Amino acid sequence: MRLKADLGAYHTNCQQLLQVEVTSYLFGCALLKFRVLKQQLVLRSISNMMSFEFFLFWEGDMANSRNVFISHIHEDDHRLAPLKDLLSKAGMDVRDGSIHSDKPNNAKNPDYIMSEKLTPRIRWASVLVVLISPDTKDSEWVTREIECAERMGKRIVGVWDYGEAECDIPTALDRYADAIVGWQGERIKDAIEGQINYREQSDGSQTSPRLVPRYSC
Known part of the structure; x- marks a missing residue:
């Protein structure tokens, strides 16, 4: 009888452990999905707030x-x-x-x-x-x-x-x-590059430079 009781308890514990593992796995998947969705929402929010398109250029010196x-x-x-x-x-x-x-x-x-x-x-x-x-x-x-x-x-x-x-x-x-x-x-x-600050006419002649401050970025 004691062996049967021990086996019953062992079976119950296994079920509980399995439930815990499954619950943890599902929770982990849900948390991961939540984080991904949250990240997408944040990125989308930033894009909408800034109304800015990011240009990524890697080629060239x-x-x-x-x-x-x-x-x-x-x-x-x-x-x-x-x-x-x-x-x-x-x-x-x-x-x-x-x-x-x-x-x-x-x-x-x-x-x-x-x-x-x-x-x-x-x-x-x-x-x-x-x-x-x-x-x-x-x-x-x-x-x-x-x-x-x-x-x-x-x-x-x-x-x-x-x-x-x-x-x-x-x-x-x-x-x-x-x-x-x-x-x-x-x-x-x-x-x-700002080394020329005059205008060429159709005949190649130059006009006076335009002295207006400019800001590079």
């Missing part, structure tokens, strides 16, 4: 790299790669935060696009580069991007697209540009 926002009309999307190649040959790798066909914007509301999509990208960049072609002057978006960069105290550089040095430029660029240069890699690089 950081010493010769610059964060830029290339303001342009969408019809000139195909001209971004040649501009970056031109700068690369001059020894500068640029990380572009602008929206283009490779990084499209699906939002529809203009105010939302400006405040939640474009403004954080312009803030991330140290320089706003405006690619100038004949239709650039008529773009409301290019004008808004230039004015946004001006309010932030960003350096603003205009670059004549290849063969387009005779076209008109946006009024905002004429008013706020720190430098406007032609389609030459070394000159564009120098303008981005």
